[in-house]
Amino acid sequence: MLTLRYMRPEDIPVVVELDQRSFPNAWSERSYNFEVRENKSSHMVVLEIDSPATIIGFAGTWLIEDETHISTIAISAEQRGNGYGEILLAGLLDRSIALGATYAVLEVRISNGTAINLYRKYEFEVVHRRKNYYRDNNEDAYMMFLNGIDAGYKARFADRLAKLRQRVHYTNLLPSGKPTFQ
Numbered sequence: 001m002l003t004l005r006y007m008r009p010e011d012i013p014v015v016v017e018l019d020q021r022s023f024p025n026a027w028s029e030r031s032y033n034f035e036v037r038e039n040k041s042s043h044m045v046v047l048e049i050d051s052p053a054t055i056i057g058f059a060g061t062w063l064i065e066d067e068t069h070i071s072t073i074a075i076s077a078e079q080r081g082n083g084y085g086e087i088l089l090a091g092l093l094d095r096s097i098a099l100g101a102t103y104a105v106l107e108v109r110i111s112n113g114t115a116i117n118l119y120r121k122y123e124f125e126v127v128h129r130r131k132n133y134y135r136d137n138n139e140d141a142y143m144m145f146l147n148g149i150d151a152g153y154k155a156r157f158a159d160r161l162a163k164l165r166q167r168v169h170y171t172n173l174l175p176s177g178k179p180t181f182q
């Protein structure tokens with residue numbers, strides 16, 4: 001069984017390890033502590049398989065007024081291609097829409113075709129190319145925008161979510177507000 005839920009402070013060491021295996025520019029434990037415990041705009045989530053409970057993916061978004069900015073997303077290498085990354089992205093968009101987002105933004109390496117396809121599936125479009133955005137290899141980034149989360153988008157989003165839920169069974173435990181752990 002798969003569960004999508006908010007990240008808890010005790011998840012951070014495992015998430016940091018997964019982050020380091022997923023990205024050349026991984027976030028530090030301190031960054032995760034800030035995002036999970038202090039940053040009220042930040043919604044950090046994990047995807048977990050039960051028995052034994054194992055975190056297989058994580059993602060986050062910064063929700064500020066009506067903008068949601070996808071900050072990170074990764075699935076462990078051996079679990080990719082099963083719809084799990086889509087669960088994370090759709091989960092963050094779903095929460096953001098429920099909390100009032102009207103548009104979404106993100107940056108992605110121009111060579112990351114898999115992630116770009118995932119974002120396009122949810123109607124993100126490339127609006128700008130930022131030169132030398134990534135410090136590790138000076139790769140350019142595409143800025144992608146999902147503009148106009150209106151009634152039409154919400155209907156298409158609901159269809160996509162329904163198809164995803166037919167394909168992969170998971171429990172969505174994201175509450176309507178951001179939980180606090182202090």
Ligand SMILES: CC(C)(COP(=O)(O)OP(=O)(O)OC[C@H]1O[C@@H](n2cnc3c(N)ncnc32)[C@H](O)[C@@H]1OP(=O)(O)O)[C@@H](O)C(=O)NCCC(=O)NCCS
Nearest residue numbers: 022073074075080081082083084085086108114115117118
């Ligand atoms: C990007 C990532 C999160 C996608 O997660 P995933 O679980 O592998 O993707 P899913 O199985 O949910 O696939 C969702 C969509 O992504 C695209 N996709 C997935 N695998 C792909 C592949 N091998 N080639 C091209 N597109 C692919 C497809 O559009 C797919 O939709 P479809 O199933 O309808 O074809 C995952 O590959 C990952 O963790 N990559 C390393 C970290 C990273 O690059 N994160 C993005 C930073 S911007």
